[in-house]
Amino acid sequence: MNTCTIELPEGRTIAFTFDPAQTLLDAAAQAGWELPHSCRRGNCESCRVQVLEGAVHPPARQGSALLCMSRGCGDVRIAADRAEPVSGAARKTVQARLYRLRMAAPDVAVIDLRFPAGVKVPFKAGQYLQVHLAGAQPRSFSMSSAPRAADGVQLQVRVLPGSLFGEQVLPTLKPGDTLALELPFGDFYLREGPAPVIMVAGGTGFAPMQSILEDALARQPERRFTLYWGARRADGLYALEQVAKWQRRHANFRFVGVLSEGETADTGMRQGLVHEAVLADHADLSGHQVYVCGNPAMVGLARERFVRERALPKASFFADAFAATAQA
Known part of the structure; x- marks a missing residue:
């Protein structure tokens, strides 16, 4: 067995042993540590870390590697933004009914699924699940329902031309049909504390934000939450009625809608890119927690600019980056 040592902010270190056949991300989870990650397929860049000593396979690129793809070649030492104890919630596979x-x-389908009678699957608001399809790789979708509804889940799925799930599976489903789900996955969930929260969603990146807000606004009414939701056109902001309910009920919730292409006159929306709206509103993010969900390009730009230009601590940036299967 080899050893992986992780250097963390503020001089902390943790270490665990690993089997060279495992990815470092899986080995850390087995050892009880949750490291930043999202897609587990090497697309989103959320689990990229600096390799300080030792070698990994595939080889590090410019001194960095993706934990979900990398296996250690002997002892290694890496630097990560954070590491947290793994949740005790057990991952389950269930047959859920539509x-x-x-x-x-x-181009957005909302899917409500129910677990078998008596079956409950605990998860944290913001996490995702995988849909297992015969003869294909699992498809990952964020859960948009709050954890208190543990007898089922809601998904918000963007239907893209050529997508297996959206174009070939969804049209064949009827109420009562079953899907094999595995859950929960991911470290995209709200961290406790008094820090004001900024949430940045692109398109169906709204799904985990809905889960987090439905859970958190009732539990932490004194905490400030600001949701920036961006889309190309107005119909891409498909849950404004839900947003309006939060605005009516919670004095510390604020919403900013951003359209990159559509007409904004008389809509109350802003024109431009959603992460740039955050930059325009905040000269200093050093005291905030920031949660970003959307395509990898937007997530990467937000991470870079919020940290470099607005003094956001790297450890206070949480991301769920996704690429639809038809785009990946």
């Missing part, structure tokens, strides 16, 4: 399916926008 309860309801509706189109919230021309």
